[in-house]
Amino acid sequence: MRSRGRGLGYAVAVVALLTFFLGPFVWQVLTSLWPDDQLGRALPRSLTVGAYASVLGGRPFVRWIANSLAVAAATTALCLLIGTAAGFALAKLEFRGRRLLLGAALAISMFPPIATVSPLYLALRAVGLRDQLAGLVPPYATFALPMTLWILSSFFRQLPDELYQAARVDGCTPLLAFRKVLLPLAAPGLFTTAILVFIFSWNEFLYALTFLSSPEKRTVPVALSLLAGEHKEPWPEIAAASVVATLPLVALTILFQRRIVSGLTAGAVKG
Amino acid sequence: MSRGAPSRGGSLAAERRQAYLLVAPAVAVLAAVALYPIGAALWLSLHRHIVVFHERSFLGFANYRFLLADARFWSALGHTAYFTVVAVSAELALGLPLALILHEARRGRGLLRALVLIPWAIPTVVAAKLWAWLLNPSYGLINRLLGGADINWLGHPVLALHTAIVVDAWKTTPFVAILLLAGLQGIPEDIYRAARVDGASSFRIFRSITLPLLRPALALALLFRTLDALRVFDAIYVLTEGGPANTTETLSLYAYKTLMRAGDFGYGATLSVVTFLCVALAAAALVRGLGRGWEEAR
Numbered sequence: 001m002r003s004r005g006r007g008l009g010y011a012v013a014v015v016a017l018l019t020f021f022l023g024p025f026v027w028q029v030l031t032s033l034w035p036d037d038q039l040g041r042a043l044p045r046s047l048t049v050g051a052y053a054s055v056l057g058g059r060p061f062v063r064w065i066a067n068s069l070a071v072a073a074a075t076t077a078l079c080l081l082i083g084t085a086a087g088f089a090l091a092k093l094e095f096r097g098r099r100l101l102l103g104a105a106l107a108i109s110m111f112p113p114i115a116t117v118s119p120l121y122l123a124l125r126a127v128g129l130r131d132q133l134a135g136l137v138p139p140y141a142t143f144a145l146p147m148t149l150w151i152l153s154s155f156f157r158q159l160p161d162e163l164y165q166a167a168r169v170d171g172c173t174p175l176l177a178f179r180k181v182l183l184p185l186a187a188p189g190l191f192t193t194a195i196l197v198f199i200f201s202w203n204e205f206l207y208a209l210t211f212l213s214s215p216e217k218r219t220v221p222v223a224l225s226l227l228a229g230e231h232k233e234p235w236p237e238i239a240a241a242s243v244v245a246t247l248p249l250v251a252l253t254i255l256f257q258r259r260i261v262s263g264l265t266a267g268a269v270k271g
Numbered sequence: 272m273s274r275g276a277p278s279r280g281g282s283l284a285a286e287r288r289q290a291y292l293l294v295a296p297a298v299a300v301l302a303a304v305a306l307y308p309i310g311a312a313l314w315l316s317l318h319r320h321i322v323v324f325h326e327r328s329f330l331g332f333a334n335y336r337f338l339l340a341d342a343r344f345w346s347a348l349g350h351t352a353y354f355t356v357v358a359v360s361a362e363l364a365l366g367l368p369l370a371l372i373l374h375e376a377r378r379g380r381g382l383l384r385a386l387v388l389i390p391w392a393i394p395t396v397v398a399a400k401l402w403a404w405l406l407n408p409s410y411g412l413i414n415r416l417l418g419g420a421d422i423n424w425l426g427h428p429v430l431a432l433h434t435a436i437v438v439d440a441w442k443t444t445p446f447v448a449i450l451l452l453a454g455l456q457g458i459p460e461d462i463y464r465a466a467r468v469d470g471a472s473s474f475r476i477f478r479s480i481t482l483p484l485l486r487p488a489l490a491l492a493l494l495f496r497t498l499d500a501l502r503v504f505d506a507i508y509v510l511t512e513g514g515p516a517n518t519t520e521t522l523s524l525y526a527y528k529t530l531m532r533a534g535d536f537g538y539g540a541t542l543s544v545v546t547f548l549c550v551a552l553a554a555a556a557l558v559r560g561l562g563r564g565w566e567e568a569r
Binding site: 010013014017018020021022024025027028031039040042082083085086088089090093094095096101104105107108110111112113114115116117118119120121122123138139141142145146149173174175199202203205206209210220221222224225235238239242245246249250252253254257258260261264265 | 283286287289290291293294296297298300301303304305306307308309311312315368369372375376381382383384385386387388389390391392393394395396397398400401402404405407409410412415441444445446449450452453498499501502504505508509522523526527530531536539540542543544546547550554
């Protein structure tokens with residue numbers, strides 16, 4: 001039984017933590033509706049969507065959103081395509097180097113991006129992909145592909161071996177057994193992976209900042225980081241742009257928190 | 272582990288061949304975008320290479336000798352280490368109570384978990400921007416709550432780095448809490464029930480049962496967060512760009528400026544390689560230390 005005092009302490013702790021973790025974002029939403037000429041006041045006397053109009057209308061912001069969408073979607077597609085095959089092999093097939101590959105993937109996901117940025121810059125320039133959105137996809141695989149391999153292999157491992165073996169005994173090759181039996185069952189795992197890879201790609205900053213130089217090619221985080229430099233601290237506009245850039249992620253998180261949590265802890269639980 | 276049921280002799284070899292075929296694309300991509308660049312950065316760090324002048328000449332270890340005497344490098348290393356230790360400690364200290372609260376929640380646990388995850392999901396650039404606004408000297412909410420104080424958080428040599436720590440803790444504590452929550456959920460309810468029957472106090476239960484059994488999850492959170500904090504870039508770049516007077520400049524930031532602002536790819540690569548080595552050393556030390564702790568706990 002929980003005593004009343006403990007219930008009160010619990011409530012206070014919940015409110016304090018929620019205030020700390022959500023308050024800043026709520027304040028950002030309020031700021032985005034704050035009229036520019038009332039910034040000196042403690043609270044606005046009226047609210048306006050002017051900042052949204054100016055962000056979505058006056059700047060290539062929609063273009064930046066489209067850029068981010070394109071890069072994140074392409075990275076997700078690439079990683080799922082090559083990661084699903086590898087994830088299945090890692091989970092269900094016996095071959096030398098299995099552990100080495102999983103270990104290497106984990107190590108690579110810990111690489112500081114700054115360590116790879118200079119050779120990647122020179123390589124992308126050499127093949128004409130510097131300052132191209134497509135040029136971001138291979139570097140993004142450095143963090144996205146290891147994540148894909150870990151989540152998917154742990155997901156495939158949870159599917160019963162018997163299913164796969166029954167299909168093999170029935171005369172399927174490993175590939176056919178994978179495609180006809182395991183792949184349909186793995187749909188939730190693929191979806192979980194897709195959400196996580198998408199979020200990480202959408203948020204990536206260092207590579208996008210380094211490899212892209214044309215203003216119209218910026219991704220959302222890079223564009224946001226440079227908004228202040230172009231005007232004199234347009235705080236409501238920065239806030240409105242942040243809210244627009246964040247809403248898709250907030251929606252994904254609230255809708256799919258269970259999957260996100262299972263994906264984040266997938267490889268982790270085994271240590 | 273026995274996988275696949277080989278019905279004929281050659282079947283196992285065939286399965287192995289198919290396995291290699293299936294992992295080949297992933298291996299090729301990882302080699303091209305991660306292993307090759309690390310090797311190339313190492314090679315580049317032995318050169319003088321100024322991109323705009325197409326200038327490139329072999330130097331041997333001269334860049335590394337320069338680095339050892341480079342005061343700016345040592346202070347960047349110091350800032351990175353300080354940032355990592357303080358930020359990760361704060362994240363574990365905040366993440367544990369947060370995980371306990373999420374675990375306790377009877378009603379609305381899903382919604383609570385989703386709300387707490389929001390800072391994790393938003394881009395670090397956005398997180399840094401919204402804190403920069405909260406801490407704005409003239410209009411920011413924080414100074415107002417402090418009774419109209421006039422503190423220039425991001426312009427102060429000591430406060431600025433701590434501001435970056437707050438942003439990092441705000442953004443990543445939810446991830447720590449989620450890892451710890453998974454650990455908490457793995458502790459069987461029976462153990463708690465038995466302890467309660469034996470009359471153990473809540474604090475005693477927490478200290479003698481929850482904390483030891485949570486050790487693997489805590490170790491994992493510590494490892495992930497430390498390696499991530501050592502490469503910190505986004506938040507500090509947006510908040511201060513390393514200023515004021517380089518007091519918030521971390522290794523990643525110094526390497527970035529050397530590469531992209533000065534165009535010095537030789538020394539920039541040297542700084543990146545050293546950053547990489549720092550992360551690798553920290554990883555090795557943590558895995559060893561935590562592994563030993565595990566053995567002892569058994």
